[in-house]
Amino acid sequence: MDSVLIIDDEQQIRRLLSRIIELEGYEVLQAADCNSAMKQLRLHNPQVTLCDVFLPDGNGVDFVKTIKKSNPETEVILLTAHGNIHDGVQAIKNGAFDYITKGDDNNKIIPLINRAMEEAKGKTDTTKTLQVNGQYTFDSICGNSKSIQQAISLAQKASTTDVSILLNGETGTGKEVFAQAIHNGSKRSGKPFVAINCSAFSKDLLESELFGFKAGAFTGAMKEKKGLFQMADKGTLFLDEIGEMAFELQAKLLRVLETGEYIMLGDTQTTKVDVRIISATNRNLTHEIEQQNFREDLYYRLSVFQIPLPPLRERTEDIEPLAQHFINYFKSKSGKKIVTMTPEYLNALKSFKWKGNIRELRNVIERSIIVGNEDLTLQDLPIEMQTKKEETHTEFELAQMEKRHITRVLQYTKGNKTEASRLLKIGLTTLYRKIEEYGIS
Secondary structure, three states: OOEEEEEOOOHHHHHHHHHHHHOOOOEEEEEOOHHHHHHHHHHHOOOEEEEEOEEOOEEHHHHHHHHHHHOOOOEEEEEEOOOOHHHHHHHHHOOOOEEEEOOOOHHHHHHHHHHHHHHHOOOOOOOOOEEEOOOOOHHHOOOOOHHHHHHHHHHHHHHOOOOOEEEEOOOOOOHHHHHHHHHHOOOOOOOOEEEEEHHHOOHHHHHHHHHOEOOOOOOOOOOOEOOHHHHOOOOEEEEEOHHHOOHHHHHHHHHHHHHOEEEOEOOOOEEEOOOEEEEEEOOOHHHHHHOOOOOHHHHHHHOOEEEEOOOHHHOHHHHHHHHHHHHHHHHHHHOOOOOEEOHHHHHHHHHOOOOOHHHHHHHHHHHHHHHOOOEEOHHHOOHHHHOOOOOOOOHHHHHHHHHHHHHHHHHHOOOOHHHHHHHHOOOHHHHHHHHHHHOOO
8 A cells, every 4th residue: 555654743733644644545654753754664665755844853854865865765745834945945955855834735735645656656747747748639629719710720830830839828728738739730740749837846846857867966866867858859848837937947948948958957968959849828928027037038039929828708609619528528438428508507607707717617517427417407517606696595505505516526536535626626625624514424
């Protein structure tokens, strides 16, 4: 069984974390200090360790180096009551997988453990923050509205060139789908398509992901690791959420764009690559330049060809075909015989604001398939979409609707709380509280 070691001198915190982690199917080990932690590490070699920063016989930031030396495959997540930037940076340099604050980041603990577990077991895909070889083409893009057709036309023209492309659009508008389609429509289609979400990594981790490192480049670097630029050589590198990239790292990215060369961490020689860059952002980069958060010279390098992607609320005529596309996809996965959408169901979809755009629509359809029967009705939608502003419900009625919805989703996920919280669009801690509040077994 996959195991997690919790190192914390507060017994109450160990018990709380143990309960949450055990419910996810992991074996949990406990230690109150560095000395007893080392015994557990030697005996059980856990894949993931959650370690407090302030311990009776040592400092967690420094202890990371000791853990990585004795158990190099173990991923370490540091927990602290009072986070600070210096400790966070030093922890990552010492080999920590991540560094989070107790209380503020409770919702992140289980997803973070899952990612660390995958990394420890030798997987390279960290919850789709990194993807190699895209499967989408222009035929995958659904919609007949004028705005989406204009975006497709621009992307098709740009795909035949080798220029850098910047995709502008709100969260969930399909930026990665467009990036993969552009790659698959280009002369580089037979070569790798590599994608990374820049917002998913700290500065130091993102730098090592992009450029790789030599063995011994820093504490915990036990062997050489290829960077994404090297993996994407002769192909395409998609930099999602480029506006989140640290200012200092932007200079190194600019150098690669200008010279086609970079220096791997811990190396003295340059590495030459031939990579086409597609980047994406939901930020206004010209505003970020004014605020001195983004380099102007890098912006001009990245935005040789810009493609705006329209939000879903501006292409309501595409909602029905998109919904039908997702229904066909999820009903085949679930084995359910969904026949149609009722008029009330479809009207609710069309009148919703869709702040999360296509991604949010996809999630709503997935949940509807889980709780619905042959015809999708208004009652199969999330509560906030079922109730019009002028309608009123008692607190008891709303609570019963919510309880029913959570129960159905948990039944579908076979009790997997992490997956259920994703489908319900609520934090994991909130889900645990509601399970207890409603007495859901």
